[in-house]
Amino acid sequence: MTTTTPSRSAGIGRVLIAVYALLALAATGRSVFQLLDDFDKAPVAYSLSALAAVVYIVATIALIAPGPAWYRVAWITISFELLGVLVVGLLSIFDPVLFPAKTVWSGFGAGYGYVPLVLPLLGMLWLYRRRPRAVVADDAALARSTGV
Template identity: 50%
Template sequence: MTADPTPGADPTTETPASPTGTSHGPGRLLIAVYAVLAIGATVRSLYELATKFSAAPVSYSLSLFAAVVYVVITICLVRDTPRARAIAQTGMWIELVGVLVVGTLSIVNKDLFTNPETGKAVSSVWYWFGRDYLFVPLVLPILGLRFIRSSKH
């Protein structure tokens, strides 16, 4: 027999996470790092799109995509409900695959990330596996996925 919900409670409302979620300890650090990446990638990508999109549309579009992924993950980690955690986990998988694909392409197909006018490489957040961001984009989704798995509700 299942217990009835609390009288007056909305059964469709998600309950917040347990103390092992992102509101304590390492979860807060995870949110902080994702927030910094979200802000940095968003500001950088918007500036690049506004000022020099035609020079390297692939790189700058990828930076914007990465920024959106970071913003979604950050918001979901802050919300810390079961559904938000599932969305954050999906975002982390997208981030990891993106970093691996873009990182590999930036090494094996440099033309995708080259300004045709100058011939110089134009990086994105995930270029060279996140080199411009101290490789945090490569390591962070692995740590985030591990954290979510170890702190399941």
């Protein structure tokens, strides 16, 4: 028995990938500017922005690339993204001293129209709907496995 993964880059998946790519570009640009210009002011916040950029880049690639290994990478990065948005979002609200400057995930992604909060939820839903399915190699194997 083998597994097959439905294409993650078909249909609405293309829109999801485009939004991830756009967010990867925006987060990368923001973090590079922050790291080069004001790193001393908020090293934790700016390092988290750089981490978010890397997560968005890897998630974008994982959503595009075929195969079960990339499917797992997509789940890992998108889950990490959601965890990051929730943790940084809560910390930036309840302990703003930790984040004297805004990050991509501050305030649950408020600076990006809350897209960083909604995107991983949509990504997880899309991945679930595109999960690998077992495929029987041929009719003979199916007959042997069912006893027919």
